[in-house]
Amino acid sequence: MSSQKVISRDLLDKPKDCYCQSGKAAEDCCLPILEGRIQASSPEALMRSRYTAFCLENIEYLQQTTDPAKQESFDLELNKSWASKAEFTGLEILASEEMADTGRVEFKASFDFDGESRTHHEDSVFKRIGGRWYFHSGEVFEEDS
Ligand SMILES: [Zn+2]
DSSP states (O other): OHHHHHHHHHHHTOOOBOTTOOSSBGGGTTHHHHTTSSOOOSHHHHHHHHHHHHHTTOHHHHHHTBOGGGGGGOOHHHHHHHHHHEEEEEEEEEEEEEETTEEEEEEEEEEEETTEEEEEEEEEEEEEETTEEEEEEEEEEOOOO
16 A cells, blocks of 8 residues: 555655655755746756656646747647656656756656556757746657567
8 A cells, every 4th residue: 555655754754755766855856846946957957847747747837847939839738638647657867968058858757658658768958048947849769668
């Protein structure tokens, strides 16, 4: 039972691990970014917070952190319905770089969908606009699993 896990965590007074599997507590990782208390300090931090937003089905956050020029074409309802059916199971950052106002993060996100384990492998481009990082575009790799 999953409730038992929560109880033992509380007993140990251990902060909840972040959804993005950074090894840090959510409060020291994605949560303050998602709640708008702090800005993502790097493309990778933004990418991690977007993964966590998917886990929490906070699709508005995904729209808000998409390049402002592309926000209008972001399909909120489609992404919501997709996220409600997917259960995210892991994130692996394969590469991450930042050069001036452009960043790149290659990652693999694992999730269960329709009872099947799948992996989303993407190379994402991020842009810093007005001091904030935004998701700009992504190239998705085909998985042969
Ligand atoms: Zn995190």
